[in-house]
Amino acid sequence: MQRALDFDKTPALGVPLPFFLNVPAFGLLAGLLATWAGPQAFSSRWTAQALALTHLWTLGILGSAMLGALIQILAVACNVPVTPARAVARTVHALLTLGTLSLAAGFLWWAPWAWTSAVILLGLTFGLYLAALGRALWAHRTQVYKGAREILVPVRGALLALALAVAMGLVMAAALSLGLALPEWVGGHVLWGLLGWGGLLLMGMSFQLLPIFQLTELYPKPLTRWLPLLIPGLLLAWTALDATAGLPRLMLETVELLLAGAYVTWIAASLHRLATRKRPTAEPTTLFWFAGLISLLACAPAWVWLRHGQAAQAAMVLGVLLIVGGLGAIVHGMLYKIVPFLLWKHAQDAMVIPSRDPGQARVYLKVLPKMAAYIPERPARLHWALYVLMVSSWTLAAAGWTPAGQAAGPLLLACAALLAWNLGGALRLYRRTLRAMAALPHHAAAARSSADPR
Known part of the structure; x- marks a missing residue:
């Protein structure tokens, strides 16, 4: 890798x-x-x-x-x-x-x-x-x-899954617009969209990003080689079985169990790597990864509840854990790593340092903030804590607890507002940095033109 x-x-x-x-x-x-x-x-x-x-x-x-x-x-x-x-x-x-x-x-x-x-x-x-x-x-x-194969194989599978999920969704939406009966594709649309597109892309990104940004050990080669191939195969098998009438339900549930086992294997490997990472302190992105992976792990008992229980809310709980708790937490956590890095990188790229004037670099460095300054750790950690509380309220609301349903919306509003504030603060700092760099002597015009993010 x-x-x-x-x-x-x-x-x-x-x-x-x-x-x-x-x-x-x-x-x-x-x-x-x-x-x-x-x-x-x-x-x-x-x-x-x-x-x-x-x-x-x-x-x-x-x-x-x-x-x-x-x-x-x-x-x-x-x-x-x-x-x-x-x-x-x-x-x-x-x-x-x-x-x-x-x-x-x-x-x-x-x-x-x-x-x-x-x-x-x-x-x-x-x-x-x-x-x-x-x-x-x-x-x-x-x-x-x-x-780069460890990334490209799951990415190709994810893009195939996205195409299938979108095609199913568009056909169903078109049927609704025309007042026609819906094809029985809801299960396939959900599976290809969440476990195919979302799950495979997240898996592929983890193979690359956890070792680099979280300083973890590399994933085992058999896992990176075979899981991204096994999961699309299982999804295809599920789709074929679901479309075939008269087969025992146990066959479909066996494929679902194998899918769950494949993802549990990846989740366990990811949690182990995060727990044994070389970075001593858990930064906000690390905390979001932990929260997301634990939510994804909790999907396994939720699936058992859905398949073998009588609770009407099992599907709701499974959906919340997968979308809001699992994929949602990891996506939010990655924003706290990607956005500050991109702003820091593009601010650095805005520097114009002629070879005849190496001292200009020292002048720029006086106004260039460090990457950690774009989103300070404290508000990012606050967002993580609020996000965990929000996921808990959505899960309890999905399970049928009315007070949690009343709190779910306001908690999501608070989470989104805090994220908007944190990202907005990072963008404000970036633009202040560009203005400060443009005001430096000798290279103002060149710095402005090279720093345009559009």
Whole structure:
């Protein structure tokens, strides 16, 4: 595995940043909806409010962050740049934002125009994104960095899963817009979207990011080699069994059990690496990783409860643990690592240091903040604590406890507002730094032009 990242291949700041800023924006929208709906949003996964909340999370919060991060990681870790990065990113970001809002409106108002808009906008979103990444992967297949296979194999599987999940979702949304009967694809849509796209991408990122940023040991080679191949195979087997009538239910449950076992193996390996990391103190990103992995681990007993219990809320609890507690926590934690680094990196790139004036570097360093200054540890830790409390309230609300359902929305609002404040503070510091650098003598005009993040 490649232990280093080639940060010279980092895309322009305007490529991933708008996707990352969608996370608190859609968090605020989801928080407002959950506050307005209250416990009713958790009474069943089929209520309009629950469906709208689910897609605000999966597309607006998780989807935005994952689409932006993947463009970044393919360039710096694999030498697979997406081109033209700015045009693709801007178009995909705009379409995804509008499409997610249309889809949520469709669930809330059950309006044909909203479903139609969502199908068109989201179809264009993911069609363009998948085409751009597929083209990049093919065009740069011979220039991929040695050791990047551990990332590319799960990424390819994740993109395949995303294509299948999106196709199923678009067909179902189109059926709703036309008033037709829904195809029985909900289970496949959920599995390919969460365990395929979300799970495989997260797994691939962990193989690279935990050893580098958390100073952990490398994952075992058999795990990195076979799990990203086994999981898509199991998902295909599940889809085939689910579509075949007359087979014993035990066959489908066996495949589900193997899927759970594959992910539990990865989670256990990840927790072990985090627990034995060489970095002595647990930074906020580490804490979010722990919270997310523990939530994902708790999905295993929730699945047993769903399959063999009589509780109507089991599916709700499983969904909350997977989306809000697992994927959501890790995505939020990675923002506290990625965003400060990108701002620090692009501020450094704004320096203009002629070879004839090496002392200019010392002048710049006096106004360049350290990476840790962009988001101080204390507010990031506060956000982690608040996020854990929010996940607990959503889980209890999903289990049917009414007071937790009343607190779930306000707690998400508080989490999203704090994240927006922390990210906003980092951006304000970045822009103050650019202005201070531009005001330095001799190189003001050059610094301004090279620091433009757009």
